[in-house]
Amino acid sequence: MLTERQLEIVLSVVYEYIQTGEPAGSRTISKKYLRGSSPATIRNEMADLEEMGYFYQPHTSAGRLPTSTAYRLYVDSIMQRRRSAPAETEKWKKEIRERRQGVDSILGYVSQLLGKATNCVGVAALSALEEVQIQRVNFVRLGGSTVLVLIVLEGGLVHHANIQLPCELSQDMLDELARKISAVACGHPWGQVRDALFTYVLDGLERVWDTCREALVQMDAILNRRSSRLFVGGAQHILNLPDFQDIGKFQTVLSLLEQEQALADMVERYSIKQGVSVTIGEEISEEMKECSLVLVPASGYGRRTILGLIGPLRMDYEKSISILETIAEDLDDSLVN
Amino acid sequence: MLTERQLEIVLSVVYEYIQTGEPAGSRTISKKYLRGSSPATIRNEMADLEEMGYFYQPHTSAGRLPTSTAYRLYVDSIMQRRRSAPAETEKWKKEIRERRQGVDSILGYVSQLLGKATNCVGVAALSALEEVQIQRVNFVRLGGSTVLVLIVLEGGLVHHANIQLPCELSQDMLDELARKISAVACGHPWGQVRDALFTYVLDGLERVWDTCREALVQMDAILNRRSSRLFVGGAQHILNLPDFQDIGKFQTVLSLLEQEQALADMVERYSIKQGVSVTIGEEISEEMKECSLVLVPASGYGRRTILGLIGPLRMDYEKSISILETIAEDLDDSLVN
DNA sequence: TGTTGGCACTCATATCGAAAGAGTGCTAAC
DNA sequence: GTTAGCACTCTTTCGATATGAGTGCCAACA
Numbered sequence: 001m002l003t004e005r006q007l008e009i010v011l012s013v014v015y016e017y018i019q020t021g022e023p024a025g026s027r028t029i030s031k032k033y034l035r036g037s038s039p040a041t042i043r044n045e046m047a048d049l050e051e052m053g054y055f056y057q058p059h060t061s062a063g064r065l066p067t068s069t070a071y072r073l074y075v076d077s078i079m080q081r082r083r084s085a086p087a088e089t090e091k092w093k094k095e096i097r098e099r100r101q102g103v104d105s106i107l108g109y110v111s112q113l114l115g116k117a118t119n120c121v122g123v124a125a126l127s128a129l130e131e132v133q134i135q136r137v138n139f140v141r142l143g144g145s146t147v148l149v150l151i152v153l154e155g156g157l158v159h160h161a162n163i164q165l166p167c168e169l170s171q172d173m174l175d176e177l178a179r180k181i182s183a184v185a186c187g188h189p190w191g192q193v194r195d196a197l198f199t200y201v202l203d204g205l206e207r208v209w210d211t212c213r214e215a216l217v218q219m220d221a222i223l224n225r226r227s228s229r230l231f232v233g234g235a236q237h238i239l240n241l242p243d244f245q246d247i248g249k250f251q252t253v254l255s256l257l258e259q260e261q262a263l264a265d266m267v268e269r270y271s272i273k274q275g276v277s278v279t280i281g282e283e284i285s286e287e288m289k290e291c292s293l294v295l296v297p298a299s300g301y302g303r304r305t306i307l308g309l310i311g312p313l314r315m316d317y318e319k320s321i322s323i324l325e326t327i328a329e330d331l332d333d334s335l336v337n
Numbered sequence: 338m339l340t341e342r343q344l345e346i347v348l349s350v351v352y353e354y355i356q357t358g359e360p361a362g363s364r365t366i367s368k369k370y371l372r373g374s375s376p377a378t379i380r381n382e383m384a385d386l387e388e389m390g391y392f393y394q395p396h397t398s399a400g401r402l403p404t405s406t407a408y409r410l411y412v413d414s415i416m417q418r419r420r421s422a423p424a425e426t427e428k429w430k431k432e433i434r435e436r437r438q439g440v441d442s443i444l445g446y447v448s449q450l451l452g453k454a455t456n457c458v459g460v461a462a463l464s465a466l467e468e469v470q471i472q473r474v475n476f477v478r479l480g481g482s483t484v485l486v487l488i489v490l491e492g493g494l495v496h497h498a499n500i501q502l503p504c505e506l507s508q509d510m511l512d513e514l515a516r517k518i519s520a521v522a523c524g525h526p527w528g529q530v531r532d533a534l535f536t537y538v539l540d541g542l543e544r545v546w547d548t549c550r551e552a553l554v555q556m557d558a559i560l561n562r563r564s565s566r567l568f569v570g571g572a573q574h575i576l577n578l579p580d581f582q583d584i585g586k587f588q589t590v591l592s593l594l595e596q597e598q599a600l601a602d603m604v605e606r607y608s609i610k611q612g613v614s615v616t617i618g619e620e621i622s623e624e625m626k627e628c629s630l631v632l633v634p635a636s637g638y639g640r641r642t643i644l645g646l647i648g649p650l651r652m653d654y655e656k657s658i659s660i661l662e663t664i665a666e667d668l669d670d671s672l673v674n
Numbered sequence: 675t676g677t678t679g680g681c682a683c684t685c686a687t688a689t690c691g692a693a694a695g696a697g698t699g700c701t702a703a704c
Numbered sequence: 705g706t707t708a709g710c711a712c713t714c715t716t717t718c719g720a721t722a723t724g725a726g727t728g729c730c731a732a733c734a
Contacts (some may be wrong), residue, residue, distance in 0.1 A: 026696050040707050043698065061714040062698050102485065102499040114597070140473050140489050148439065148493045152477050155484045159493045162439035236591040240583055247576055247584070254573040258449070362726050377678050380727065398685045440734050 006132040008034060009045050010054050014066045015075035018314045021242050023063030023192045036090045037219070068281040068313070070294070075278045075317055083188060083322035088117070088283070093330045103301065106334050107231040109309065110327060118320050119241055120311030121257065124231040127305050129153060130223060137182050139174035139215070147174060148221055155301050159226055163218035165211050165264015177205075177212055181219075190223045217315045228264040232257050243312035249290050253310065271295040276321050281313050292317075296324045300331035307331075345371060346382050349392050351403045351411040355651045358579050360400030364612070405618040405650070408629070411471055412615045412654055420659035424452070430667045440494045440638065443671050445567040447644065447664065452571015455657050456578055457595065457648030461568040462604045464549045466490060467528040467560060474519050475551070476511035484511060486556055492638050492672055496563055500555035502548045514542070518556075526606050527560045565601040569594050580649035586627050590647065593625070608632040608643045613658050618650050629654075637668035644668075 002010070012033035016024040026042040034042065046064055049055055054073070056062035066074070092113055099106045107124035114122030136152040145168050150158040169177070180201050185193045197216055205212050235257060244250045256263060269295055271281045279293040292313055298305040307328050309320050339347070349370035353361040363379040366645070371379065377447045383401055389460050392401035403411070407597050429450055436443045444461035451459030459561050473489040488496040506514070517538050522530045534553055554636045566631055572594060593600060607630055616630040629650055635642040646657050 023697090027697075038707055039697090040709090041705085046701075059714055060699095061695090061712090063697065073517060100483075100499055100501055102497065105498070135479075136475075136477050138473075138475060138487075141494070142472075143495045146437075146493070148495070150475075150489070150495065152485060152487070156477070156479045156483075156499055158485070158487065158495065158497045160494055161440065162437055164437055198537060209681085233606065238587050238594060239588045239591070242706085245584060247582060251573050251576045254576070258570065258573060271530070360726090364726075375678050376726095378676085380729095381677085384728075394727085396685055397728095398683085400726065584719090635679090 005034070005037065006045055006069065008048060009289055010066070010070050010073055011041060011077060013046075013055065014070050017066055018316060023058060023065050025063035028063070041103070043322060045301065051282075066313075068283065071280045071313060072283075074284070077278065078318055078321070079276065079278075081318075083318055083325070085326040086319070089323065089326045092117070092327065094115045096327070096330070097290070097334050099334065103155060103335055104229075104231070107229075107305070107330075108233065109310045110233075111231040112233030114307065114309060114323065114327065115237050117323055118309055118311065118315070119237045120309040120320065121235050121238055121253065122233045122317055123263070123267060123306075123308040123310060124233075125228055125264060125273075125306045125308070126157065126230075126301060126304055127228045127264070127268050127306055129157070129159075129227050129229070131189045132302060132304060133187055133189050134185045135187075137185060137219075139180050141169070141171045141174055144168065149215075149222060149231070155228070157301075160224060160237075161218075161222045161226075163215065166214055167208070167211050169208060169211060173208065175244075177215060180205075181216075190220075202245075228268060230260050230267070232263070236312060238311065241312055243290070243314065245291045252287055253291060266293070267295060267306055267308055271297060271308070273297065276325060278317065278321070294320050294324060296321075296328045298328035298331040300335035305331060305335065342371070342374070343382055343386060346409055347378060347386060347403070347407050348558055350383075350392065350401055351407050354403055354461055355653060358651065360395060360399035360402050363369070365400070391426065391448060394599070403650075405620065405626075406515060408617045408650060412617065415655055415658070416613065416615075418653055418655075420662070422663040424455075424660045426660065426663045429454070433590075433664070434671050436671065440492060440672055441568070443668075444566075447569065447570075447668070448568040449570030451644065451646060451660065451664065452574050455646055455648065456574045457646040457652055458572050458575055458590065458658065459570045460600070460604060460643075460645040460647060461570075462565055462601060462643045462645070463494065463567075463638060463641055464565045464601075464605050464608075464643055466471070466494070466496075466564050466566070468526045469494070469639060470524055470526050471522045471530075472524075474515050474522060476515045478506070478508045481505065484552070486552075486559060488556070488560065491535075494566070494638075496559060498555075498559045500552065500559075503551055504545070504548050504573055506545060506548060510545065514552060517542075518553075518580045527557075531557060565605060567597050568602070569574060573648070575648065578649055580627070580651060588629060589624055597671075603630070604632060604643055608645070609663075610634065613636060615654065616656070623653070631657050631661060633658075633665045635665035635668040637672035642668060642672065 003318055009029060013024045013030050018026060026039040026046055030037055030039045035320060046055060054067055054070040056066060056067055066241055070082050096110060099109055111122035111124040133154040134151060138150040140148040142148050147163050147165055147167045149161055149163055150231050181197060184197055184201055202209055236243050271277055276296045281289045284293055290313060291310055293308060293310055295306055295308040297303055298307050306326055346366060346521050349366050350361045353365060355381055361377040363383060367374055367376045367379050383392060391404055391407040393404055394401060433443060433447060436446055448459035448461040470491040471488060472491050475487040477485040482502045484500050484502055486498055486500055518534060521534055521538055539546055539549055577582050608614055613631065613633045618626045622631055627650060628647055629652055630645060630647055632643055632645040634640055635644050
């Protein structure tokens with residue numbers, strides 16, 4: 001559909017805009033990218049491409065800005081290239097590996113690192129936790145009928161929440177219940193043993209059957225509610241970018257960042273099984289039309305880790321992608337130990 | 338030192354500036370607050386007060402702005418008044434009480450609520466956790482010599498972190514160790530049993546003495562490192578304020594918010610045993626000279642909860658304080674259940 | 675002695691017009 | 705199909721000017 005030259009022009013305009021932050025004019029493109037064609041030729045092409053939806057002009061006498069269609073073309077084109085990661089990645093990997101305090105600590109740190117390295121907002125998410133094996137279940141009586149449920153997933157991720165039971169159980173009873181549940185559940189993901197638990201565990205618990213059942217129901221709620229866990233870091237860095245000098249834009253992003261569930265859903269929705277996914281502007285949602293989302297599944301935690309960046313449309317996609325890929329590949333060791 | 342009228346002028350200027358965000362001129366003060374004195378008189382007084390360090394002028398032909406000395410005077414004066422809380426507090430209290438998922442969830446929610454209600458950044462902190470009774474200790478073997486330590490404090494606050502032991506212990510051994518530690522520690526705060534643990538628990542563990550000792554050392558590190566826990570919420574709201582339209586100022590605050598430890602230290606340092614404390618601008622630190630910090634210890638969690646607000650110098654102190662006081666008083670029930 | 679009205683002065687802000695500059699669209703020639 | 709040339713548009717910048725808020729000070733007044 002696009003001629004070779006048109007394609008080149010689109011890519012050049014996107015590239016130029018990413019580099020400079022200024023609308024790209026025909027003269028610049030001719031001089032820096034397509035030396036063979038004169039500005040006038042470029043102008044003609046640009047007018048066509050604008051009609052085709054690749055560019056727009058902030059005002060008549062300005063250069064062209066890429067639309068999300070153009071970004072899409074650009075991103076698709078660089079996805080085919082192999083990139084080399086910046087030199088600092090080795091240092092970062094080392095720093096990550098030295099974090100020994102557990103999954104939360106590592107992913108929190110990684111999200112901050114990603115943010116800092118790219119001037120975007122770094123995101124690290126664990127998803128599909130219902131597919132991760134359960135390692136341990138504990139109930140701790142907090143007083144009255146309130147019970148703290150502790151669930152440790154393989155790899156050391158800890159879920160916990162308070163639940164209310166219909167009647168009080170002693171700590172011994174709770175331990176007994178936890179033991180029964182553990183016997184069935186440990187070594188399996190919740191998704192797999194969920195139904196079995198409801199059917200079998202409750203044997204021999206006639207007297208407190210209702211209460212134990214309620215405990216299971218609430219456990220299920222916990223594990224479904226928190227079927228993902230999210231870490232966000234480095235939000236302050238996007239303020240370094242000229243794109244977010246406008247307070248309004250930033251506020252949109254910031255309020256999204258505080259809605260953990262919405263963010264987790266977004267990450268889950270746009271990540272793909274393998275490799276980097278880039279979602280651009282309107283492709284995400286109306287509110288996020290000024291932002292892009294770059295996601296990559298990481299090798300850590302049984303491939304249920306997703307790393308990502310939220311940044312401006314004109315983020316440096318090549319750099320972002322290469323950093324994400326490099327860190328993502330490396331995460332496994334750190335998360336298992 | 339200050340005459341009655343001078344005091345009135347200082348308070349009026351602060352009040353006027355808080356309300357309008359504009360420098361207050363002599364004419365305005367005369368008309369709105371001191372009808373008995375002419376602008377000229379006010380001007381004379383203002384010149385004196387400027388010399389005394391209560392005011393400054395952004396430029397010669399502007400009105401006066403309060404210095405932090407003036408804010409201090411203002412805040413001290415309103416601290417003596419009884420305030421009535423806004424009508425919405427009842428609704429908020431109810432919402433808080435309905436949160437049943439545990440301490441973390443409640444405090445996270447409270448911090449967001451505080452932020453939203455005041456257009457400041459809401460903070461909720463648990464401090465001095467070494468003084469809270471330990472309710473349960475568990476070790477979970479994660480593989481290799483990595484062990485997950487789970488510590489439940491009274492009220493259901495969960496601490497957890499991975500530790501590395503010098504040699505591998507079986508899960509049974511770990512359970513045994515946890516039982517021994519629990520026997521001594523449960524029902525007491527860590528600060529009290531810390532030394533006893535090192536001395537007595539290790540009896541009969543000759544063969545793995547080193548390893549168990551290391552476990553204790555690392556537990557100690559965990560409990561000291563996390564002797565406070567912090568929840569921050571509603572950061573986006575301060576962008577509604579004209580004071581933070583300037584990106585630079587906001588970035589300072591935002592980067593502080595991402596440094597959990599620094600923030601926790603700050604909260605701990607400036608809160609007082611009882612009642613509201615207000616720390617203003619330079620009184621906090623050089624970087625925070627554009628902000629005020631309002632803190633109040635809450636009744637929840639054995640008086641180890643601190644609620645707070647971080648906002649601009651010209652925040653509505655009366656409203657902030659009244660909201661903080663009201664919510665703080667009410668927290669107990671929610672945190673215990 | 676403290677208070678007040680008057681007035682000159684300062685300085686930020688708003689407004690206007692002119693000039694500069696970037697970039698386009700179109701046309702005519704190659 | 706490509707290019708040079710040119711008129712045109714629109715933003716941005718700059719300086720000059722006017723406006724207005726607010727001060728500082730002085731002289732008069734109670």
